[in-house]
Amino acid sequence: MRQVTGWIVLIVLVVFLIWSVMLIHPFGYPDVSDMDDYIIENSQEETGSNNVVAAVLFDYRGLDTLGEATILFTAVTGVLLLLRASKRKEETS
Amino acid sequence: MMEHIPLDFPFLAAALLVGISFYIIIFKKNLIKLIMGIAMLASGVNLFLVSLGYRAGGNAPIYTDVPEGTMVMSVPQALTLTSIVINVAVLALMLTMVIRIYRHTGSLDSEKSRKLKG
Amino acid sequence: MAALITHAPILIIAIPLLAAFLTPLIGMASSKARNAFVVVSLIFTVFLVFTLAKDVAINGIHVYTLGAASPDLSLPTGFIVPVRIILEVDGMAVFFSIIWSVVSLAAAIYSLSHIASETGQNRFFTLLLLMVMGGFGLMFTGDLFNLFVFLEIASISGAALIAYRTKFADTQEGGFKYIVVSAIASLMVLFAVGLLYGQYNSLNIAYLAQVIQYTMLDKIALALFLIAFAMKTGMVPLHLWFPDAYSVAPASITGMLVITSHACMYAAFRICFTLYGSVINAPVVGWIIIIFGLLTMFVGVTMAVYQKDVMRFMSYHAISQLGYMWVGVGVGLAVLGNPELIATYGRDAMSGGIFHILNHAMYKPLLFFTGGALFHYTGTRDLTKMGGLAHKMKWTTILYIIGTLSISGIPPLNGFSSKILIYESVYQFHPILTITGIIVSILTLASFTKAFHSAFMGAELPEYKGVKEVPRSMIIAMVILAAGIIFITLFPSLIVDSTIHPAADALIDPKPYISAVTGAIP
Amino acid sequence: MLTKIVRTVANQLILFIVIFGLYVIVHGHITPGGGFQGGAVVVSGIVMLLVVFGSQDLKKSLRERVLSITESSGALMFIILAFIGIGVVFFYNFLLGTPIFGRIPDFGSGPGDIWTGGVIPLMNIAVGIKVIAGLSAVVLALALFSGGEEVEE
Numbered sequence: 001m002r003q004v005t006g007w008i009v010l011i012v013l014v015v016f017l018i019w020s021v022m023l024i025h026p027f028g029y030p031d032v033s034d035m036d037d038y039i040i041e042n043s044q045e046e047t048g049s050n051n052v053v054a055a056v057l058f059d060y061r062g063l064d065t066l067g068e069a070t071i072l073f074t075a076v077t078g079v080l081l082l083l084r085a086s087k088r089k090e091e092t093s
Numbered sequence: 094m095m096e097h098i099p100l101d102f103p104f105l106a107a108a109l110l111v112g113i114s115f116y117i118i119i120f121k122k123n124l125i126k127l128i129m130g131i132a133m134l135a136s137g138v139n140l141f142l143v144s145l146g147y148r149a150g151g152n153a154p155i156y157t158d159v160p161e162g163t164m165v166m167s168v169p170q171a172l173t174l175t176s177i178v179i180n181v182a183v184l185a186l187m188l189t190m191v192i193r194i195y196r197h198t199g200s201l202d203s204e205k206s207r208k209l210k211g
Numbered sequence: 212m213a214a215l216i217t218h219a220p221i222l223i224i225a226i227p228l229l230a231a232f233l234t235p236l237i238g239m240a241s242s243k244a245r246n247a248f249v250v251v252s253l254i255f256t257v258f259l260v261f262t263l264a265k266d267v268a269i270n271g272i273h274v275y276t277l278g279a280a281s282p283d284l285s286l287p288t289g290f291i292v293p294v295r296i297i298l299e300v301d302g303m304a305v306f307f308s309i310i311w312s313v314v315s316l317a318a319a320i321y322s323l324s325h326i327a328s329e330t331g332q333n334r335f336f337t338l339l340l341l342m343v344m345g346g347f348g349l350m351f352t353g354d355l356f357n358l359f360v361f362l363e364i365a366s367i368s369g370a371a372l373i374a375y376r377t378k379f380a381d382t383q384e385g386g387f388k389y390i391v392v393s394a395i396a397s398l399m400v401l402f403a404v405g406l407l408y409g410q411y412n413s414l415n416i417a418y419l420a421q422v423i424q425y426t427m428l429d430k431i432a433l434a435l436f437l438i439a440f441a442m443k444t445g446m447v448p449l450h451l452w453f454p455d456a457y458s459v460a461p462a463s464i465t466g467m468l469v470i471t472s473h474a475c476m477y478a479a480f481r482i483c484f485t486l487y488g489s490v491i492n493a494p495v496v497g498w499i500i501i502i503f504g505l506l507t508m509f510v511g512v513t514m515a516v517y518q519k520d521v522m523r524f525m526s527y528h529a530i531s532q533l534g535y536m537w538v539g540v541g542v543g544l545a546v547l548g549n550p551e552l553i554a555t556y557g558r559d560a561m562s563g564g565i566f567h568i569l570n571h572a573m574y575k576p577l578l579f580f581t582g583g584a585l586f587h588y589t590g591t592r593d594l595t596k597m598g599g600l601a602h603k604m605k606w607t608t609i610l611y612i613i614g615t616l617s618i619s620g621i622p623p624l625n626g627f628s629s630k631i632l633i634y635e636s637v638y639q640f641h642p643i644l645t646i647t648g649i650i651v652s653i654l655t656l657a658s659f660t661k662a663f664h665s666a667f668m669g670a671e672l673p674e675y676k677g678v679k680e681v682p683r684s685m686i687i688a689m690v691i692l693a694a695g696i697i698f699i700t701l702f703p704s705l706i707v708d709s710t711i712h713p714a715a716d717a718l719i720d721p722k723p724y725i726s727a728v729t730g731a732i733p
Numbered sequence: 734m735l736t737k738i739v740r741t742v743a744n745q746l747i748l749f750i751v752i753f754g755l756y757v758i759v760h761g762h763i764t765p766g767g768g769f770q771g772g773a774v775v776v777s778g779i780v781m782l783l784v785v786f787g788s789q790d791l792k793k794s795l796r797e798r799v800l801s802i803t804e805s806s807g808a809l810m811f812i813i814l815a816f817i818g819i820g821v822v823f824f825y826n827f828l829l830g831t832p833i834f835g836r837i838p839d840f841g842s843g844p845g846d847i848w849t850g851g852v853i854p855l856m857n858i859a860v861g862i863k864v865i866a867g868l869s870a871v872v873l874a875l876a877l878f879s880g881g882e883e884v885e886e
Contacts, residue, residue, distance in 0.1 A: 155764065156842055156843060157763050157843065157845035158842060160842070178769055181868075185875075192879070
């Protein structure tokens with residue numbers, strides 16, 4: 001039962017995946033690129049950065065990078081939280 | 094559409110990666126394999142994202158001593174970078190939990206290490 | 212004050228974040244100072260949320276463009292596509308952020324003594340603040356990729372907090388299930404975002420809503436979004452992880468997780484009504500949501516009847532209650548294209564569903580908190596082992612009764628006012644929905660009465676001689692939520708007029724949301 | 734702990750790895766790279782040290798507590814840089830046009846000037862600190878825990 005459901009879900013997913021990548025624009029020739037053209041044209045003037053990817057990361061989409069840094073912080077905090085000793089030092093000694 | 098299929102290879106590779114990873118996630122019982130499946134799913138999605146932004150014959154979007162010509166789209170690269178770091182964080186946390194589960198139950202099999210039922 | 216209101220959307224996100232970064236540093240100096248700092252920063256956030264809510268009610272949608280020369284400069288000069296990340300706060304976002312701010316404050320206060328005997332408190336509160344920040348970001352953002360980032364923040368911190376009590380194996384398992392489900396769901400969201408980006412070269416929800424075509428790719432993306440968010444809210448075929456994760460977390464976190472699933476529900480609404488609002492095939496998607504909503508209601512409550520673990524029992528009820536909201540809003544979606552039906556019952560059905568979210572966000576965390584209070588001294592979650600606790604824990608008993616009456620929709624409590632709104636309007640759409648709703652409600656009352664009987668009534672058990680009333684901060688947190696319930700009970704029409712109807716209208720008509728970013732629609 | 738040859742080579746190599754990582758971080762706004770990438774390079778060096786010397790030895794020089802504080806301060810630096818812009822808008826590039834990193838390059842291909850980019854280089858450095866401290870804390874904690882030791886509070 002579980003196997004059969006699994007296969008059905010998998011096949012439906014794969015069919016739709018292949019279908020969607022067939023439908024999307026051919027690789028290398030995007031249909032629309034207004035936003036990216038604007039960024040490539042204006043990033044030097046607006047952010048002063050030669051590296052357009054850095055300009056996108058830290059200026060145009062700065063909140064994403066802040067969120068990304070936050071996720072890293074969250075994960076580090078989470079890992080250290082889960083690997084902590086569950087008893088305090090003075091109790092064990 | 095036929096003439097594009099060789100060119101569309103990155104998209105198909107991404108779909109293949111996602112498909113294989115779903116196979117692993119649905120059918121594999123070992124927790125480490127499950128994590129590997131999720132890592133593959135993340136790679137597939139990242140590959141898909143970054144290949145969305147490619148323009149044929151484009152240069153890297155960095156103006157330092159760049160040759161003449163078009164540039165590839167920069168936003169998908171930034172998104173992929175963000176998504177890679179996010180997935181590193183998720184994987185670190187997952188592995189920690191698996192280590193803890195292994196300490197408690199002595200097994201990595203998702204059937205054997207189950208405590209919660211009903 | 213004017214500057215405060217202008218910058219309020221980002222401050223509500225940034226202040227918990229700043230507090231989260233500072234908490235480990237302050238916690239090294241003194242734990243009392245850390246507790247005070249956490250609570251004060253959350254109180255300030257609540258204040259900001261209410262200020263912003265008042266302003267949104269008066270002046271309409273708030274737009275905040277990050278990094279531009281001025282906050283309302285959503286499009287670069289002389290260009291028609293939004294480039295930067297835009298925060299957008301409308302009636303719907305404000306409604307959810309009010310719930311989230313109040314419940315997270317209560318949860319933080321509750322945690323102060325609930326986890327007082329455990330180690331790792333600095334990191335616990337850091338993660339709690341990060342989760343608060345993730346939730347607010349999820350509600351305020353007007354950008355699809357940003358939505359994914361905040362979804363991940365909320366789920367990672369939630370998973371780490373579920374697994375907080377590392378000495379038990381079941382907590383690790385619950386946390387692991389939660390993070391696996393979240394990771395898969397958010398990667399599906401990311402794939403769908405990629406599909407939309409590839410076609411329209413934009414990530415802004417408002418702009419995409421304006422240019423969307425509803426091609427086959429858009430349909431696939433919509434399905435991926437809906438499956439991902441349904442997975443995160445525990446809709447029925449995908450609900451198996453839900454009780455496992457919710458029952459093992461510390462009670463304060465379970466209360467917050469309930470609201471996180473509401474936030475994912477918000478994201479699903481945002482996608483259906485705003486992003487696809489003008490093109491969606493509303494009856495089909497509406498009926499799909501209604502059918503799965505009914506299934507969720509029914510399966511949740513029938514599974515709950517057999518549960519012996521108090522937190523699992525309440526988690527299954529949470530699943531069942533989430534079904535009501537899906538049904539209410541699903542009916543609204545099914546008639547979206549028809550202004551007449553919207554006016555006769557569609558708007559009421561949606562208001563009922565949204566009102567039920569508010570009520571559920573008050574009584575379900577309250578019930579989880581009382582469950583945590585039972586666990587706090589007895590050390591067990593097994594209902595069959597409890598008994599006679601009413602003699603010792605008077606406050607907890609009273610608060611549990613309030614929550615029970617409210618969840619089963621006993622008049623005049625708030626659960627009743629939202630359920631009656633759903634029943635009346637949904638009946639005109641299809642009577643079977645109302646009948647199922649009433650049956651589920653009766654089953655809910657029956658099972659909660661049984662749980663009440665086994666935990667609180669009966670003779671005092673000898674092993675619980677030492678049990679006393681829970682510490683003061685836990686009582687305060689529960690009283691905050693109970694006060695919310697009583698306030699809604701006393702003034703239902705005030706609440707409905709000032710918050711619920713604006714939220715429902717924001718869903719029904721996406722045009723103000725779109726034109727706030729892109730200017731007037733040509 | 735591995736053999737003496739490996740230890741000696743690692744001791745020499747770590748210097749180059751760290752310098753390369755720092756180079757990638759501080760030149761993030763003009764060449765490929767940035768805070769995350771450079772940070773990951775430095776952490777790869779730290780992982781090499783972990784493999785060569787073992788977690789117990791490395792623990793003497795790198796404490797999780799210190800790493801945790803460093804990470805918090807990196808994150809704080811980043812959010813404060815974003816916060817200063819709130820005079821105009823959160824994340825406003827307020828350094829542009831000032832003498833510090835304020836130059837604006839001419840449009841098009843150019844040699845690249847280190848004093849450009851406004852807050853971007855500073856944010857790269859903040860993120861770099863954060864990534865180095867955060868990822869090495871994770872790697873070290875996982876290694877120590879696998880060896881049977883739990884992280885102190």
